Amino acid sequence: MMRDIDFDDIRPYTDKEVKAKIRKLVKDKTFDDVLHHLFKNRPKVEMVKFQLRRVSSIKQLQGVFIYDLLHWLVDKTSDGLKVTGIDKLDKTKPYLFISNHRDIILDAALLNFLIFEHGMNTTQIAIGDNLLQYEWIEHTVKLNRSFVIRRNLPPRELMMASKKVSHFIRKSITEDKLSVWIAQREGRTKDGNDKTQESVLKMLNMSNKGGISDGFNELNIVPVSISYEIEPCGLPKLRELIKKEHYGRAKQSKDDLKAMSMGMFAPKGRMRFAFGTPIETHFELAKNNEQRNDYIRRLAEMIDDQIYKNYKLWPSNFVAYDMLMQEHRFKDRYTAEEQKKFEIMVEQAMVHIDFPITDIQERFLKLYAYPVINKFDRPKK
Numbered sequence: 001m002m003r004d005i006d007f008d009d010i011r012p013y014t015d016k017e018v019k020a021k022i023r024k025l026v027k028d029k030t031f032d033d034v035l036h037h038l039f040k041n042r043p044k045v046e047m048v049k050f051q052l053r054r055v056s057s058i059k060q061l062q063g064v065f066i067y068d069l070l071h072w073l074v075d076k077t078s079d080g081l082k083v084t085g086i087d088k089l090d091k092t093k094p095y096l097f098i099s100n101h102r103d104i105i106l107d108a109a110l111l112n113f114l115i116f117e118h119g120m121n122t123t124q125i126a127i128g129d130n131l132l133q134y135e136w137i138e139h140t141v142k143l144n145r146s147f148v149i150r151r152n153l154p155p156r157e158l159m160m161a162s163k164k165v166s167h168f169i170r171k172s173i174t175e176d177k178l179s180v181w182i183a184q185r186e187g188r189t190k191d192g193n194d195k196t197q198e199s200v201l202k203m204l205n206m207s208n209k210g211g212i213s214d215g216f217n218e219l220n221i222v223p224v225s226i227s228y229e230i231e232p233c234g235l236p237k238l239r240e241l242i243k244k245e246h247y248g249r250a251k252q253s254k255d256d257l258k259a260m261s262m263g264m265f266a267p268k269g270r271m272r273f274a275f276g277t278p279i280e281t282h283f284e285l286a287k288n289n290e291q292r293n294d295y296i297r298r299l300a301e302m303i304d305d306q307i308y309k310n311y312k313l314w315p316s317n318f319v320a321y322d323m324l325m326q327e328h329r330f331k332d333r334y335t336a337e338e339q340k341k342f343e344i345m346v347e348q349a350m351v352h353i354d355f356p357i358t359d360i361q362e363r364f365l366k367l368y369a370y371p372v373i374n375k376f377d378r379p380k381k
Contacts, residue, residue: 018056021143024139096204096221101188124145124179170219184223190237197300205292211285212286222277230266235353279299320369324362346365
């Protein structure tokens with residue numbers, strides 16, 4: 001039992017807190033500016049605030065206001081959203097959904113949108129504290145069942161914070177019967193190579209009181225593959241990666257805000273969410289840290305295998321692969337028109353990413369080609 005741990009500094013808001021937190025939210029000047037940017041006219045903004053003031057529970061907020069907003073975003077900024085595999089899940093069972101991470105907001109928001117549509121309870125969402133730059137953001141995400149993962153702490157504090165998150169996730173699933181979403185890695189994939197970080201799994205295991213297999217199996221891990229036809233914030237991701245690698249410049253808070261906005265409103269083409277099957281491990285009791293680390297590595301590979309297998313590859317991915325490898329292996333997977341369209345995207349990247357380095361085109365191609373490489377060219381185990 002984990003009732004004696006104080007989760008108040010990281011947990012989402014409860015139904016009892018909803019009305020008070022919404023009152024604070026609608027009075028926030030910056031939130032008002034965000035609504036005006038979103039809806040473009042004052043009467044609509046005031047109507048939205050009026051609707052928010054009438055909300056009295058998390059379920060009501062997500063089932064009416066957030067659902068309608070996401071429905072509008074899908075219609076206005078994409079060419080459709082489809083889902084596979086969700087019908088094979090038990091609607092009454094809580095899961096730990098571990099997915100690849102391509103967009104700060106959309107990955108978890110759209111996953112919950114789809115879960116809600118299929119009659120399941122929405123998940124609790126892991127979110128890094130680096131995103132909570134304004135009070136209105138903290139209110140908004142915690143009203144939507146987000147819990148906070150603290151980063152950039154001294155080693156001892158980071159260890160304690162990680163243990164608390166681990167216990168919170170395990171309690172959510174095993175005691176509260178609430179599903180949880182967490183990304184397979186810290187931060188979005190910026191080079192297209194989706195790979196589960198073993199540190200994420202080690203964090204999850206910190207709250208395990210039994211054998212390593214029993215501990216992971218009770219979390220009901222389901223890998224989820226998220227694929228966007230047009231990479232969310234593709235050019236900003238490359239700029240961020242280049243600045244860090246070549247110039248040692250850390251990402252600034254305004255970069256995350258821009259990415260959040262761009263990810264929501266920029267065109268995304270077609271979108272596909274593929275839910276995998278629950279992972280069940282059968283590891284023996286770990287005799288030492290080396291064996292435990294080996295089990296963690298094997299579990300990470302099991303998650304990656306499902307993410308790569310279920311990832312929806314678009315024509316842009318196949319064009320990028322053939323351009324990167326300078327061959328025509330997948331020429332039957334795209335048309336001449338689709339190839340030309342992607343080549344224009346590459347040219348735009350060369351123009352807009354104005355750093356004096358020679359591998360901009362290669363980096364942009366890898367962003368789209370890596371899912372193909374992971375699906376077809378990974379060494380067989």
